[in-house]
Amino acid sequence: MPKPVLRGLIIVAFFALTAFVLVPAFVPRPAFIPGFAPPPDMWPRTVSLAGIALGALALLFAVTRPQADEPPLETDGSSPARMTGRFAGLMLAFVLFLVAIPLLGFLVSTMLLTLCIVLMTGERGHRIWIALLAFGAPILLQLFFNSALGTQFPKGVLTKPFGF
Amino acid sequence: MLNEILSALVAVATLQNLLIMVAGIWGGVIVGAIPGMTGTMAVTLALPFTFYMDPVPSILLLVALYKGSTYGGSVSAILIKTPGTASAACTALDGYPLAQQGKAGKALNMALYSSVTGDFISNLSLIFFAAPLAVLALRIGPPEFFMLMLFALTTVAGVSGSSLLMGLVSAALGLLLATVGEDMYGSFRFAFTPDMQAGLSIAPVLIGLFALPELIKLVVMRAAKKEEAATLGAQHVTRAEFMGSLKSILKGSVIGSVLGAIPGIGPSSAAFFSYGEAQRSSKNGANFGKGELEGIAASESANNGACGATMIPLLALGVPGDVITGVMLGAFMIQGLTPGPLLFQTNIHEVYMLLIGMLVSSVLLFFAGKATMRMFAKVSHIPQTLLTPLVLLLCIFGIYSIASSPFDVAVLLVMGVVGFGMFLLNIPAAPFLIAFILGPMLEENLRRALAISRGEPAVLLSSPITWVFAALIVFVLFITVRREILKSKTERRVAQ
Numbered sequence: 110m111p112k113p114v115l116r117g118l119i120i121v122a123f124f125a126l127t128a129f130v131l132v133p134a135f136v137p138r139p140a141f142i143p144g145f146a147p148p149p150d151m152w153p154r155t156v157s158l159a160g161i162a163l164g165a166l167a168l169l170f171a172v173t174r175p176q177a178d179e180p181p182l183e184t185d186g187s188s189p190a191r192m193t194g195r196f197a198g199l200m201l202a203f204v205l206f207l208v209a210i211p212l213l214g215f216l217v218s219t220m221l222l223t224l225c226i227v228l229m230t231g232e233r234g235h236r237i238w239i240a241l242l243a244f245g246a247p248i249l250l251q252l253f254f255n256s257a258l259g260t261q262f263p264k265g266v267l268t269k270p271f272g273f
Numbered sequence: 274m275l276n277e278i279l280s281a282l283v284a285v286a287t288l289q290n291l292l293i294m295v296a297g298i299w300g301g302v303i304v305g306a307i308p309g310m311t312g313t314m315a316v317t318l319a320l321p322f323t324f325y326m327d328p329v330p331s332i333l334l335l336v337a338l339y340k341g342s343t344y345g346g347s348v349s350a351i352l353i354k355t356p357g358t359a360s361a362a363c364t365a366l367d368g369y370p371l372a373q374q375g376k377a378g379k380a381l382n383m384a385l386y387s388s389v390t391g392d393f394i395s396n397l398s399l400i401f402f403a404a405p406l407a408v409l410a411l412r413i414g415p416p417e418f419f420m421l422m423l424f425a426l427t428t429v430a431g432v433s434g435s436s437l438l439m440g441l442v443s444a445a446l447g448l449l450l451a452t453v454g455e456d457m458y459g460s461f462r463f464a465f466t467p468d469m470q471a472g473l474s475i476a477p478v479l480i481g482l483f484a485l486p487e488l489i490k491l492v493v494m495r496a497a498k499k500e501e502a503a504t505l506g507a508q509h510v511t512r513a514e515f516m517g518s519l520k521s522i523l524k525g526s527v528i529g530s531v532l533g534a535i536p537g538i539g540p541s542s543a544a545f546f547s548y549g550e551a552q553r554s555s556k557n558g559a560n561f562g563k564g565e566l567e568g569i570a571a572s573e574s575a576n577n578g579a580c581g582a583t584m585i586p587l588l589a590l591g592v593p594g595d596v597i598t599g600v601m602l603g604a605f606m607i608q609g610l611t612p613g614p615l616l617f618q619t620n621i622h623e624v625y626m627l628l629i630g631m632l633v634s635s636v637l638l639f640f641a642g643k644a645t646m647r648m649f650a651k652v653s654h655i656p657q658t659l660l661t662p663l664v665l666l667l668c669i670f671g672i673y674s675i676a677s678s679p680f681d682v683a684v685l686l687v688m689g690v691v692g693f694g695m696f697l698l699n700i701p702a703a704p705f706l707i708a709f710i711l712g713p714m715l716e717e718n719l720r721r722a723l724a725i726s727r728g729e730p731a732v733l734l735s736s737p738i739t740w741v742f743a744a745l746i747v748f749v750l751f752i753t754v755r756r757e758i759l760k761s762k763t764e765r766r767v768a769q
Contacts (some may be wrong), residue, residue, distance in 0.1 A: 149460040192494060250666065
């Protein structure tokens with residue numbers, strides 16, 4: 110499927126989902142609205158309907174007025190499957206990071222996330238810098254924010270006995 | 274009057290006041306340059322220190338922090354495509370491409386010169402036009418506000434990316450996201466989790482949308498490594514380049530001064546508006562977004578141009594124009610000064626000291642900016658594979674420290690993924706962001722206007738000011754569509 114058509118379909122689908130499913134379900138109308146004030150769902154519904162119209166227009170243009178090919182994305186030449194795998198790996202790292210905060214604490218979780226991200230970028234040289242970045246930088250940042258702003262970073266259930 | 278001004282000048286020109294202003298500007302530039310740390314945070318954190326200071330130095334410190342952070346946002350926007358503040362988002366559009374071309378120093382210098390010029394002009398406008406502009410701003414009611422913001426949004430949608438349609442889609446997405454949380458009558462909209470009842474903060478959305486897609490691109494696509502940015506020493510802005518951008522700088526300064534004087538508009542909207550106007554009117558308009566110095570000049574002159582002007586409604590009417598001037602209002606109160614028309618009668622000496630101090634701080638901004646630039650420029654020599662994870666780390670710590678909320682960190686990461694999705698679909702991010710910032714004000718003013726008019730939509734076109742903005746919206750749409758048709762025809766001709 111050409112990219113402009115796919116784009117139009119995604120836009121229409123997203124705004125239709127919002128207008129016809131999410132707004133009725135997640136925007137409650139109060140029993141009493143003073144005077145002539147518009148209800149809370151007026152604005153999100155209006156924006157969603159406008160979004161559907163814009164998406165439909167994008168779809169129409171994509172079908173009726175074929176445009177010049179968009180320049181290809183700059184990559185390292187990997188296959189789409191491989192890049193999808195990398196994306197899935199990154200999403201997993203983000204989710205694990207959020208899950209790990211209550212267990213390992215903010216400091217250890219950010220250390221692990223940083224190390225993971227650096228390795229996922231393909232960086233294998235600069236080993237001392239990688240170590241400093243992954244382990245030294247979070248400690249420095251935590252010390253700075255803690256002492257300068259008084260931010261209390263969450264400690265982990267498993268790491269609390271060690272003080273972080 | 275001259276005696277008053279001279280005595281105020283003598284009172285300002287003490288070593289203590291100068292050191293306070295230098296410290297404020299330096300601190301502001303550094304805070305503004307760190308992604309996730311905002312000018313609001315800097316001003317708020319400095320507020321307790323002002324308890325122990327005299328009235329004028331304390332306000333000068335806060336003003337210096339405000340100005341410094343507004344300029345500082347451009348440093349990270351140019352070097353690492355991460356606007357330190359929302360008002361520097363437009364600067365990233367041209368600054369980062371220039372940095373990639375090895376012209377980071379040129380971009381930083383242009384940002385500094387434009388910021389200083391905009392700031393100086395803004396301070397002059399504060400001195401000369403405080404009262405008349407404040408009176409004009411008072412006449413703007415909900416319908417006029419709505420039309421003004423709609424105009425700003427249309428302009429941004431028209432100038433971002435290669436298609437007006439995608440710009441409008443992006444703006445609609447931003448407006449929709451801005452509705453999350455409690456509305457003006459207490460209903461919780463799209464509150465899928467208890468954390469979402471308070472709405473989404475600007476900082477995680479902004480940083481996530483602009484900084485994280487770069488990281489995701491680096492991990493997923495691993496595009497060929499770019500050459501390192503050139504050293505700053507050989508990257509001065511030439512006289513011809515400055516003169517070429519002077520029109521946009523002056524125009525941006527005026528736009529910033531006028532929009533900054535209207536409560537609620539602030540530096541971000543001024544920067545977007547000025548950028549759009551510069552792109553529309555410049556002969557280099559087609560290069561905007563690809564590394565055009567004039568784009569940086571337009572954006573930076575306007576956002577710093579709004580800084581001084583936001584003090585106009587604060588000083589003349591006692592109405593804060595944005596969050597930062599709201600904090601400053603608190604500082605005035607703490608010092609026993611009540612901003613408003615009476616301030617000009619009862620505390621004229623302090624008012625003159627403040628105005629002169631603001632002019633002096635414009636000059637100090639230049640030197641502090643030059644010094645800080647060299648320090649931050651070293652960032653451009655760090656490999657992307659190390660710098661980008663460091664940016665993520667700064668973002669995570671900065672965002673968490675704002676509200677000690679893991680939810681905000683989650684929003685940051687999710688917005689990064691959203692930004693990456695928008696990049697893949699060629700949907701520009703700038704209209705999304707400005708719509709997200711303006712969204713609550715846009716909706717509030719629409720609902721107020723409809724409530725006042727008993728549900729009559731014609732109220733939105735009920736005064737000459739609304740007619741002007743409606744005409745400008747139509748004009749912008751016409752110009753943008755015409756430009757796109759011409760571009761499409763040219764492309765087809767070239768293809769044939």
